[in-house]
Amino acid sequence: xxxxxxxxxxxxxxxxxxxxxxxxxxxxxxxxxxxxxxxxxxxxxxxxxxxxxxxxxxxxxxxxxxxxxxxxxxxxxxxxxxxxxxxxxxxxxxxxxxxxxxxxxxxxxxxxxxxxxxxxxxxxxxxxxxxxxxxxxxxxxxxxxxxxxxxxxxxxxxxxxxxxxxxxxxxxxxxxxxxxxxxxxxxxxxxxxxxxxxxxxxxxxxxxxxxxxxxxxxxxxxxxxxxx
Amino acid sequence: xxxxxxxxxxxxxxxxxxxxxxxxxxxxxxxxxxxxxxxxxxxxxxxxxxxxxxxxxxxxxxxxxxxxxxxxxxxxxxxxxxxxxxxxxxxxxxxxxxxxxxxxxxxxxxxxxxxxxxxxxxxxxxxxxxxxxxxxxxxxxxxxxxxxxxxxxxxxxxxxxxxxxxxxxxxxxxxxxxxxxxxxxxxxxxxxxxxxxxxxxxxxxxxxxxxxxxxxxxxxxxxxxxxxxxxxxxxxxxxxxxxxxxxxxxx
Numbered sequence: 001x002x003x004x005x006x007x008x009x010x011x012x013x014x015x016x017x018x019x020x021x022x023x024x025x026x027x028x029x030x031x032x033x034x035x036x037x038x039x040x041x042x043x044x045x046x047x048x049x050x051x052x053x054x055x056x057x058x059x060x061x062x063x064x065x066x067x068x069x070x071x072x073x074x075x076x077x078x079x080x081x082x083x084x085x086x087x088x089x090x091x092x093x094x095x096x097x098x099x100x101x102x103x104x105x106x107x108x109x110x111x112x113x114x115x116x117x118x119x120x121x122x123x124x125x126x127x128x129x130x131x132x133x134x135x136x137x138x139x140x141x142x143x144x145x146x147x148x149x150x151x152x153x154x155x156x157x158x159x160x161x162x163x164x165x166x167x168x169x170x171x172x173x174x175x176x177x178x179x180x181x182x183x184x185x186x187x188x189x190x191x192x193x194x195x196x197x198x199x200x201x202x203x204x205x206x207x208x209x210x211x212x213x214x215x216x217x218x219x220x221x222x223x224x225x226x227x228x
Numbered sequence: 229x230x231x232x233x234x235x236x237x238x239x240x241x242x243x244x245x246x247x248x249x250x251x252x253x254x255x256x257x258x259x260x261x262x263x264x265x266x267x268x269x270x271x272x273x274x275x276x277x278x279x280x281x282x283x284x285x286x287x288x289x290x291x292x293x294x295x296x297x298x299x300x301x302x303x304x305x306x307x308x309x310x311x312x313x314x315x316x317x318x319x320x321x322x323x324x325x326x327x328x329x330x331x332x333x334x335x336x337x338x339x340x341x342x343x344x345x346x347x348x349x350x351x352x353x354x355x356x357x358x359x360x361x362x363x364x365x366x367x368x369x370x371x372x373x374x375x376x377x378x379x380x381x382x383x384x385x386x387x388x389x390x391x392x393x394x395x396x397x398x399x400x401x402x403x404x405x406x407x408x409x410x411x412x413x414x415x416x417x418x419x420x421x422x423x424x425x426x427x428x429x430x431x432x433x434x435x436x437x438x439x440x441x442x443x444x445x446x447x448x449x450x451x452x453x454x455x456x457x458x459x460x461x462x463x464x465x466x467x468x469x470x471x472x473x474x475x476x477x478x479x
Contacts, residue, residue, distance in 0.1 A: 014352070016324040020299045052349035116423070124230075125425040125448055127351055127394055131231045131273055131478040151231065151478045153304060155326075155351040155394075174230060196304050196326060198268065 004029040005209065006043030008070065010060040011035070012052045012084065021195035022047065025206040037069040045209065046073040049195075050084030054108065054158070055096035057084050067101065074103045074187050080208050081189030086182065087160055089189055095158050104184060105163035111174065118175055128174045129155045134181065134192065137168045142188050142207045150200045152192035154180070159191060186213035231478040232442050233273035233449035234466055235306075235427060236456045238263060241281045243289035264297045264305075267456075270463040272303065273478055276329070276397075276451060279309030291323040298324025306354055308397075317344045321352060329397055331356035332370040335377050338391055345392025354427075355393040357381060359414055360401040366414050373401035381414070382421050389422045396422065397451065400430040407433025407454075415445030427451050435461055435469040442475050 005026070007019050019033050032039060040046060048070065050057050061067055073079055074089065081089050088100040093108035100108070116124040131151040136143050159178040162168060169188065170181030180191040188208065194201035238245045244258035264275055275297070279290040287310065294307055307320050308329025317328045334341050334355050345353040358373050359366040359381040366381035385396055398418055400411035410428045419426040428447035432438060432455055441447045455461050467477040 012349075014321045014324065014326060016295070016322065017298055017302070017326065020324070021302050024299075024302070051351060052347075113423075122446070123420070123423070126423055127425070128230065129351070129395065129425050130233050130449070133229065154230075155304075157350070193304075196302060198303050202302060 001030055003032055003039060003043040005031045005045045005047060006040045007031065007033045007047045007049065008040060008066065008085075009033050009035045010050070010057065010064055010066055012050045012057050012060060014051070015049060017193075017195045018047060018049045018082065021202060021205055022209065025202050026209040029209060035064050035066065037065060040066070040069045040073060043073075043077070045078040045080075046070075047080045047082065047208075048074075048085035048089075048189075049082040050088070052084060053095060054084065054087060054093035054098040054100065057088055058098055058100060061088070061101075071101060071103060074101075075185075077186060078208065078211050078213055079187045079189075080205075081187065082195070083156060083191060083193060086189035086191055087158060089182075089187070090160055090162070093158065104160075104167060104182060104187070104189075106161050108158050108160050110158050115176060124175060127155050127157045131197075132172045132174065132192075134170050134172055136170055137181075138183065140169050140183050140188070141211050142183070142204055143169075144207055145203050146200055146207075152180075152190075152194065152197040152200055154192045156191055229476045231273070231476050232447075232470065233427075234271075234438070234463055234470075234477070235274045235276055235449055235451040236267050236272050236463065237276045237278060237429070237451050237453045239278050239280050239453070240290060240293060240309075241279070243293060246280070260293045261296045261300060264301045267463065268301045268303055271467060271478070272463050273449070274304040274306060275301070276306040276308070278329075279307065281310070291319060294320060294323040294325050308354070308356060312340075314340065314343050314347060317348060317353075321348060325352075327352045327354050327395070329354040329356045331358065334388065335368065335370050335379065338387065341388060341393055342391040345394065350392045350394035350424075353393050354395045354397050355388040356397040356399065357385060357388070357418075358399045358401050359411075359418075361411070361414070366417075369401055373404070382417055385418045385422050389424050393424060395425045395427065397427045397429060398447075403431030404429075406431050409433065409437040410441045410445050410447070410450075412440055412445040415441060415447050419446040419448070425449065435466050438466055439470055439473045439475060442470070443473070 169183035368379040425448035432452040
């Protein structure tokens with residue numbers, strides 16, 4: 001049986017939510033949670049979740065011999081990074097001074113303590129935890145059917161800072177604008193948790209399981225308004 | 229803008245939700261999956277399950293519940309009650325919990341909070357603090373408020389933050405069950421003392437109490453059981469009320 005979607009398991013947390021949410025939006029798909037490089041290589045689509053600390057994530061990726069297959073998948077097939085699975089796609093994380101995969105250019109930084117207050121002077125807590133508005137910075141097939149400014153569920157203390165703004169697909173405010181979604185070729189990655197974001201999250205996952213990045217590129221060249 | 233969260237809390241024993249629940253057309257009032265589904269549809273921002281079963285024989289039941297709920301309800305799930313070891317945390321996360329709440333065991337063995345957050349990340353470790361006013365300060369109690377610990381609640385909250393707790397679930401034992409509102413002074417004191425989010429719990433009787441918890445108590449989330457279970461108020465009703473009073477919510 002061919003593998004439609006591989007959810008990469010590198011020992012970092014709750015993958016059941018991710019696989020169950022994908023099965024919910026793609027009941028006919030063969031979804032496997034796996035740490036086997038051969039299975040990941042054979043899958044048509046790859047979901048790269050993750051939680052915990054960046055250093056531990058990178059150590060587990062290397063301990064399981066997954067680095068190359070992740071890099072290959074991110075270059076060749078529909079690839080969805082979630083939370084830590086977004087952060088480690090970049091070059092370096094401030095968390096534990098960790099060298100990451102370097103598939104995308106940029107760094108990962110902590111919410112700076114001195115900036116964490118709202119315009120009334122109230123303290124803002126870290127982790128950034130809860131439902132926040134996601135603003136779409138570009139049209140993209142994964143945003144189809146999702147309202148601009150829709151709320152998604154976040155829980156994180158670090159955020160990505162891409163070197164080039166052209167990969168920024170979405171941003172949120174806490175209290176300053178930070179990148180919460182990036183898109184580059186066949187890669188889409190999000191800081192929030194679509195698997196925990198109720199209908200909006202399921203819509204995004206549903207878009208991912210039918211996404212054809214090749215079609216996207218040409219459609220978006222044609223129109224700045226929508227890629228639907 | 230980040231929304232303040234409303235979190236219904238479900239007490240579970242022997243695989244059933246035990247507090248009275250008054251959803252209309254609910255065939256089986258005690259079925260956790262059905263109740264979770266209803267709360268999800270009503271707009272709950274998260275769900276918390278507290279396993280109040282003491283015996284280890286029933287531990288597997290909560291795992292089955294979490295698995296079943298996590299397969300159908302796609303919002304964050306917190307599970308607490310009887311978490312004693314890193315292995316308990318792992319089993320709950322594997323079953324589909326997003327966060328695990330640690331209460332008595334954090335007092336007995338604070339290292340558990342550090343070990344669990346080091347292994348699974350602070351984002352999934354909630355420390356529950358039951359506090360009661362004693363003289364001019366608040367003291368931490370365990371075993372549902374029966375056992376005094378001698379620990380100062382504010383100092384304890386800071387210690388739990390430093391050991392890696394990602395969030396604190398703060399219950400006022402003085403107010404729990406009274407319907408007279410949160411202990412706002414306590415909530416505010418703890419929220420100001422730490423940088424991590426605070427869930428206020430204990431004492432909610434009216435929607436204004438939820439507003440007060442956020443505005444006066446500076447809580448990041450409010451947890452309630454009976455006002456929602458008994459159908460006095462709906463989640464959507466609570467959110468609309470909070471919004472009318474200037475609080476950012478997810479509608």
